[in-house]
Amino acid sequence: MTSASIPPPGTPLKLPTPSTSHITSQPVYPPSEDSYLLLDAFSLPSEVSFISSRFPRETPAPLLVEIGTGSGVVSAFVAAHAKPLFGRRDLITLGLDVSFTANTVTNTTITKACVENAATCATFLNSVTSDLTSCLRPSCVDILIFNPPYVPTSEHPSLSTLRDGTPQRGLVNSKSQEDYDMEEYLLSLTYAGGENGMETTDRLLDQLHNVLSDRGVLYLLLCAGNKPPEVVERVLGMGRGWKMEEVIERRAGYEILSIWKIYR
Template structure:
């Protein structure tokens, strides 16, 4: 078993401002661990996490890949989350480069078709549009969970960007809940962007039915 990243350097005060790893985070870690051998053998050069929060997921990827030439890029609209991400990388001996930006806005052009491993645990909780818009325009902890109508407003925005980021053999992991309409997401990504997706792990956590989706370009899917 691959150990969960050490977050002992983060305090209760940090988690008042940054999303604290929870069941959705741990399910994503489990999915990545299940694919660990494939991830290592693919030798990714550029890993990009959107909305890195504490930095736990990217630090975990660094642990999976071990010593490598991979570049670990992380973005977050929350400046404090960017600081926590860098600190988590340092704590776990993984060099995490953090960029304060909305989704991939400041990186998209430079990273087109170059990202080997793309990860997004979006704000997926259904809220009204006003709450979601307010959360994203005033970055604080609410930006990590307020997802707007059907919990999909920010996710839908990024799903249009993700295909342009992926390298030919790249993989994209997305966290979603049942209310997000998983079949619709899978169908849209295949029909509109030629990305084949599947649910690789799911789990109930309280009232949430969490899913981890993995997408790859047609013809490059693994059979796990």
């Protein structure tokens, strides 16, 4: 019993991509192929029906959390179009990122998108500076989205610069060498995944049973270098009825990107 499944035919929803025109020189991961693949995954009719049947309207309001919001484009998309994507508007959303700059940018991206889609949007609560979901109460997340630093790299940058340094400031139009260095470091955190590109993703999978609610589902982006079949094996090996299924796959330049959902 493996997990790959091909989405049934059907026309994906065509919903506008949130504007990120307020991002000028801030050191955040810009909306890219991987971000757009996540938007397309949520727009598939198969996912729309999966989510609306998993979170029926008569159940309590779901909590949606994105880890590593970066520009905020993915969270803004799902928050702004909650009604067509999830069949309900009574969702609350939180954004988590290790970068303060990313969090302030995300606040703007989501707020703007929700104002522009006032009739269909969920309610965005806040962005929080956090390492993965360490700030959250256990087992409260219903829909978790993670576009991790997935590129296999020989070095995996440590978070100690952010943990132990001076409190982060919002970076824009950097002029000093110190700011340039910080920008370069923050950008390395957005993509460098260490061994197999999996060092950060592995830490999340280790904790997943303490993060998701019983009805919770993780949408995770992987690239071919992450060796998805091994990740599937690992998730199935966690027992307790964990499943991992492919939602969508796409070639993007030299990368093959895929979105997976992991749930019990």
